[in-house]
Amino acid sequence: MSYRIAVDVGGTFTDVVGVSSDGSTTFVKVPSTPQNQAIGTINGIAKLANALKLDMSELLAQTERIAHGMTVATNALLERKGAKVGLLTTEGHRDVLEMREGLKPERYNMRLARQEPLVPRRLRLGVRERVRSDGAIEVPLDRGSLETAIEHLKSEGVTSIAVCYLHSYRDARHERETEQAIRAVMPDAYISLSCDVLPQIKEYERVSTTVVNAYVGPLIALYLGRLETQLKEAGFDGPLLIILSHGGVAPVSQAIQVAASTVLSGPAGGLAGGRRIAEIMNAPDLITFDVGGTSSDISLIADGAVTLSSDRTMANERIALPSLDIITLGAGGGSIARVEASGLLEVGPESAGSVPGPICYRSGGTVPAVTDASVVLGYLDPNNFAGGETKLDLDGAMTAFDALGQKLGVSAIEAAEGVHRVVNTQLAEGIRVATVRRGVDPRRFGLLGFGGAAGLHVTELARMLDIERVIVPRMASVLSAWGMLNTELRLEAVQTLVGETDTLDVTTVRDLFSELEKSGRDQMSSWFDGPVAFRRTAEMRYGEQVFEIDVPLDNVDLSTPDAMQQLKTAFEKRHDDLYAYHLPEQAPVLINARLASVGVLPEVPVPDSEAGSAGNAGRGRRNVYLGEWAEVPVYAFNYLVPGEKVEGPSVIESDTTTVLLRQGDVATSTPQGWLDIAVRP
Incomplete structure (x- = not known):
């Protein structure tokens, strides 16, 4: 008999489900332990083993995989108890995080207090460098400026560093070089690069997401590292998979690298x-x-x-x-x-x-x-x-x-x-x-x-x-x-490519998706040895719009000469579905190419009920209040x-x-x- 186990940590209870190879499902609940969620997780697995009349070591030895959802990142954000973060960004852009988008959550509330950013201004430092929007290097990375900034963050006791340079989604060399420089001086620091976390256009979204990743990353790394160790010591040698906000699961290494993707892990x-x-x-x-x-x-x-x-x-x-x-x-x-x-x-x-x-x-x-x-x-x-x-x-x-x-x-x-x-x-x-x-x-x-x-x-x-x-x-x-x-196992990748459908070169679009697929296949092959499927989408808009919509590309064949016309048609259909109109005389704009690499895991069987004969479910009567007291079965x-x-x-x-x-x-x-x-x- 083999088992698959899932553990979901909630605000009040930690839920543990065990499914055997024949589909039998056993589940238990234990109180959550907010001070250390691993305690509730281990307690829940121990209670599951007891319900199955097994020792915990026996159960874990027979377990193929464990899927886990947690609230570590969510709690850190809500309670403002994340890591001490420093931000390195292009000189002149350090206040983007605090300026946000220039809008207030309650725009007509004149007494609304300003929200303090996750990184205070003294820990947001500009580095002399500049990449243009087309990927050309305008200003090379200044080593003196970079070293001064790193030494300042080190002296401030920073444990996590977010790096978000302007237009690094077009050329990530400066961010990669910055990572190497940080490692040389602060080898134990958690480093969050925007080119890894969110390599796409829109500066505020990119810097905010990268900073959130740096803020929760060290906590996620510490928690999952300890949990993996405890599970191994208890007899588990299979993969621990973490459910991410997009609804797929990924190995611990991926959850640590893109820790911000665990914020909606449980839901x-x-x-x-x-x-x-x-x-x-x-x-x-x-x-x-x-x-x-x-x-x-x-x-x-x-x-x-x-x-x-x-x-x-x-x-x-x-x-x-x-x-x-x-x-x-x-x-x-x-x-x-x-x-x-x-x-x-x-x-x-x-x-x-x-x-x-x-x-x-x-x-x-x-x-x-x-x-x-x-x-x-x-x-x-x-x-x-x-x-x-x-x-x-x-x-x-x-x-x-x-x-x-x-x-x-x-x-x-x-x-x-x-x-x-x-x-x-x-x-x-x-x-x-x-x-x-x-x-x-x-x-x-x-x-x-x-x-x-x-x-x-x-x-x-x-x-x-x-x-x-x-x-x-x-x-x-x-x-x-x-x-x-x-x-399913899931890896999300995105890359910015801006252009109108009537001027974009189909070869450029096709090559971009091919590169994303190769990268996805290579990374997924290190996770498991099953088949990998790819789901393409494009984020698009009309030129005058300030928001994009996701357009599935299931019916777009990029190998054909009229692929860009197919892309335009797919956008118009999606726009019709969402807003009941489209503008046939306008060429929509492609903003981001997005690819989901998916590894299909074996389905959990759902057997039919094994309840006995009808009429045995009655358990007496009880008084309940439904507008008035009534005795109900x-x-x-x-x-x-x-x-x-x-x-x-x-x-x-x-x-x-x-x-x-x-x-x-x-x-x-x-x-x-x-x-x-x-x-x-």
Whole structure:
């Protein structure tokens, strides 16, 4: 028997999934350890081994690969606890990082405080050199200027250096020479070169991304280095693969080199899992809805495909690397409820997290959270939480909502119900941002609910949005981890090549993609020995536009004489799809050529449910509050057989997931043992 393991570190829990060679799936959850995420990771693998009745060394010896998602980079940015970074840039350009794009996040807020850059001005140094936009050397690299700058950064105790010279995407020689000079003086420094991180046009995006990479890189290198060592010492000798923001996985070396690509590591796994479920359930249009303890992530799967974006920010820092288009909200099971000075009830974005956690966890929490409200309303069984491993403190939660209710002038139950209404409204608005505000009708989509808390909210959200179908997989609470085992090795490369389609030389474009493919093939061959596929896209725009759109080149044959006309046609079709018009008399402009090198990994098998005969899933009844108290039936998720139907109001629960069905909801167990829920008004 062999296994594949995935570990997803969240804000509250660390999820671990083990899939055997016959498709049997086992999953466990352990508290996250923010001070050192490796502790929670090792604890989770040990708990998985115990669930499989194996020693951890036995399990790891039989493990083919481990996929891992973490929040190290995310936490470093949010908490401003990254490395001490210095920036070397072309003389006269050191303030680009602070000037940003000249825009404020809230442009009409005259009192908005200026955000401090990740690198203070004294550590941003200009170096005398200049490369022109056509790649010609205007000013050679001045060694004296460079050595002075490096010595200054060394004397300041800098541990990480970002290097971003003007137009280095056209000629990277000066950045490469700078790297060698830094290594000679500061051999232990982490070095982030823009020609490696983001070799493309647009100065601010390039410098910001390179600096973010330098800011989180040393932490990622330290964490993954220690984790690799601990796993080897415990008996694992297979590859440790890290899921990146674009939804693919890569070896540790690649994750360290482009550390900024790990910022959306965890949420990317959920979308990878959602895409596999869309395929299995024949549901090509899904809204993925991941509710964890600290936050919620929302994204779209349209026609079975996900969308990548290069226009992401995290903690107000621009990261222009390709990443899955995910909207994150500060609302989850740990979101704290409070009464503002205005007398209004507010929920989140502050979270109780895993430490101290909600009051009902008995871990020192003192303020009510969404999970506490779920206990008070009867949605969660205080005596059977996490399979009975934890007894929730109903009395403590009730006392907290008594106090909250007094501030609001309502009862404890009404206060708890109000918390659920507020958080549901926030989550529904997040889904509208991902759909309606982008011209997408959410009613034609199904809603895929996962994460530890999604099952308590998902059918009500569907009703609020007029969505008629909800899917909740049995492994909903750990879907992000499971999804990491259902993705592919992926390497993203980009190179700027500016020109209009009616003047560009097709040979130049063809040669550029050929070079990118050769580089991708060479690098992928060092990762694994399987087949490599390539996916070409182009970032293009009309000349007067200030933004680009991604144009898939699947149907463009660059070997033909009319390839540039095909490229123009592909752009016009994409522009039509997005904006319902195109300008046939104008020649679009190619800005960047982008290539994804993909190594296909073996799929994780999904066997049919092995539940017994129908009628054995009943687990008694429980009082829940749905506008008024009602005694509703409770069912065991794992004992529902394929085809079995459950009508609401009712509760379906497993060790890690609770699904609340309201009046009019009808859940049908699928062949895989998942829930396919029809939602009616």
